[in-house]
Amino acid sequence: MLIGLFRSVARAFALMLLVMIGATLLVRLAPGYLSDAREMDARYGNTVRAELAQEDAQSRSLTQMLAREMGGWLRGNAGVSRQFGVPVGQLIRPRLVVTGALLLRSLLLGWALALSAALVSSTRRKSGVVWQAPSTLLLAIPTAAMATLCLLAGSGGPVMVMAMLIAARDFKFLYRILRQAWLEPHLLHARAQGIPMRRLLAVHLAPSIASQLGALAGLSMVIALSALVPVEVLLDVPGLGQLAWNAAMNRDLPVLLAVTLLMALAVTASGILSGQTGAWERA
């Protein structure tokens, strides 16, 4: 148990390190790291050019740059935003709460929706396309368009959009797992015996799909995180996704690194969580 925990922590650490190196390299090598839209503005051109020259001198060598960023992180200092000139922590903290709440609510809602829809539909003999249609519809509409439609309708919000997306993808996944599970011999037998639905679900169905639910949790987290940026940008949620997009568009490495690491942490955490549920099931 302890060894398992140690391995998880070691893994998380390795992940963070790799993500940090990868993200720094990607941002530094991306075109336009050392340019700024204000260079084109006659009024601000000279001051901006001076700033960029300084930045250039600091980031000439990739290894030095990496060492600086990592050293800062080890000392618990995420650096100062290139764009706003404020410590990264100060930018991130209030947004973390907003995004955390959004993620939590939409994950719960999405799961509940997907699970109930999948449970109901998978017990039907003839289902298929009719049940699939709503989720296919949700998947086909770009997140951006969905967010805009919500804006236009004046109803629904970021939680709604995210929950719908998560539910649509999870539903597809769950539907198949459940369809398969219902056809397993012991379940068929139990159903034939007329065991009540509630007991059937709790005692027979849940254990047989539990291990895959772990994977699903991980997947949902990934879906939620990938929808975070468009949803927050379009629906104007002052969360991390919006911050990440601005940071990417302005090549704000310290901010982007912090957000990326947080995302990696979320992915790892969901990975560990799903792994743990698997372990619990085996025990």
Next chain:
Amino acid sequence: MRMGRLAPGFLLAMLAATVAKYCIAQVPARLPGELAWTIGYDPKTFDPAKVDDIDSETVRYLTAGVLLRFNRLTQKLEPRLAESWNLSPDGRTITFKLRGGLRFSDGAALTARDAAWSIQRVLLPAAGAPVAEEFVAPASVHVDAPNSQTVVVRLPQRVAGIGKVFDEIAIEPANRPSEGHVTSGPFYVAEYQRSQFVRLRRNPYYGERDGSGAALPRASGVLLDIVENPEERIRLFSRGESDLIDQLSSEYYEMLRQKAPGSVRDLGPSLNTEQIWFNQAPASPLPAWEEAWFRNQSFRVAVSQAIQRDDLVRLVYLGHATPAYSFISPANADWYNRRLAAPHSDLAAAQDGLRRAGFRMEGTHLLDAAGHPVKFSILTNAGNDARLKMATLIQQDLAAVGMQVNVVTLDFPALIERLMHTQDYEACLLGLENVDVDPNEMMNIWLSSSPNHQWNPAEKTPATAWEAEIDKEMNLQATSQKDAVRKQAVDRVQQIVTDEEPFIYLVYPNVLAAISPRLAGAQPAVIEPELWWNVEDLRLRRTR
């Protein structure tokens, strides 16, 4: 049984709807008498000396007490904190006489010492204030306060249009800069929630009065919502949560015109231009024959003639733009050259010009004298729908003369890197925003030695005779004290630019705005800030 199974689904949907209701982006409630509109991003700074982005500039404009204010409508300077001002005949000494009884928003007295300190502060290199650049040699400017009412600024050399610079210098309490919390302007910064809103409150000690004797500003405050998404901006306006929208796109203008006809205004051509230009920099990695096309005046003129500007206006701007042939817009009545001879859209003339310059057609493709097919890419910034549409229309216009054009959109930093650093591009379509009517503001673009001389940046010596002539005329207008001489020089530059087409001007987009019928006192102008330059006079009408 069936209902029983579906019930959880319904319940969940209901739950979702309720949760969602509470999660829609919350807009802070407006206080009584408070104006409200939106800005795109967080202001990077509230320190008026360090402003170098548009949203910080908005806050500075609304909060800063300035010696002189540039009236955007009459385009004349008006005294504010200064009762009067005087420029010496050699143009090197400016004397301001302050009003009596001035106070900061915290009640402290404002004297010439504060004013001198504030001007000195922006001149210090350590402040890194962009406005210092406008003094040309900020290090050798001397500022004195001989008595509590007088400020004297001595410049090492004459600077054209120096008075307007003081419209951008906030007078702050000496030795205690407060990042906009203590100001001498109409408002001060009262509250800031990062990425949500900035709330400005009325400065009770602001001494101005309007014609009827009412104390200014009329509004009790300004709420600036930070909203990036244009859709959200429209929605807030339609719901009455914001009072105005500036820089409205023509599509949204048309939509609002049909939904709420009384709320939109088309103020006619702006000072801004949209243009396309070819890369003529010798440092570019382009093949020699391409550089030869781009340096060929006939080639550039033919491209200009092949572009159907009327179609750009009609299809992209839905009629809310004016075809452009010069860098000065007709909205700039004083400086626009009315006798400009421009090569108008003319396909036959374009084909003829190309033929005479040694190009020939082979099938539907244009070849240069050496047989290279004329094929190039037009770069523009991603996310700008109007520019992408213009580029696509131009793509087809140029196909008519046999040029094969590739349209490429890049995000801004990547685009700027190519334009300013690697020079690895063929043609570029971008806009230029002019915040001032005086052409002296455009020195950086026209001087061949400037890094912002886009088609061939930072030339050591002018690459062509016409660029040398532009340099000469621009320097003449910058130093001459006679308006007629300046006007003549600028007219000449306009004619050279129109003949040589280093920038091929496309359109002047119109200034489109939405103003809520509840907002009283608005006098929209074409110069930024178009809608709220007279913010002191703006107020909300009593509803019902």
Next chain:
Amino acid sequence: MRIRLLPVWLLVALALGASAIVSRPGASYARQDREHPLAGASLTHPAGADALGRDRLVRVSAALLLSLAGALAASALTTAAAAGIGAWAAFAVPGVAWLMMLVCDVFLALPWLFLLMMVRSALPLRASPAHSAVITFLVLAALGWPACARAVYRGALGLKRADWMMQARASGMRGKQLIRQVLPNLLPLLLPQFLVCVPAFVIAEANLGALGLGIGEPLPSWGGMLLELDNSALLFRTQWVYFPVVLLILVLLLLEAILVEA
């Protein structure tokens, strides 16, 4: 039996119809009828015209062939890669699995946006729109596998512990033989992944337009047309903007029906 094949026939008919529309003499997805921007349905433009007066029906048909082919190919590639990697990780020694899943997580966390920017800057500006479209879909396929691979890995682990698998191994089946047994059993897991990837790639391609990658003008991009949905001013002027999304849903449902029957 006939009914079961219906979706296949419908999809084939759709593709044939689209090709017929695109290859009809005089049809061009690029020609701008500048006198009729945003025209409604008419004899010359059966599904109206876009903002630059280009025929919407021809553009949607061309996009159907282009984007869908690209997205289908990319999804197939990415699902195959995920199946291979996920199954391999599940059946390899634990160390390899650990490493593979770590790589997956790193992949999921990195801001690949910047890689795409780098790809764009490495491509010559004069690369033809079709050329850059192919590269875009390849990059998408190369980046899309990790989420899917994780799910496959979990599924394959479940299979590894299944009774019949124990028996197979006990009876001496090894390596390739085992994989051959496992893959068909992974199909129920892979199909939804494949289907989810198709619209995701169509939309991802459109979003990449913001970085200069993706399908460039004047080639029609399905994703680009879908993104028109987020402009309320355009929706206000014409209802035909919904046409591509309706068609996309139809295609996805057909694909789904085919895969479910398979």
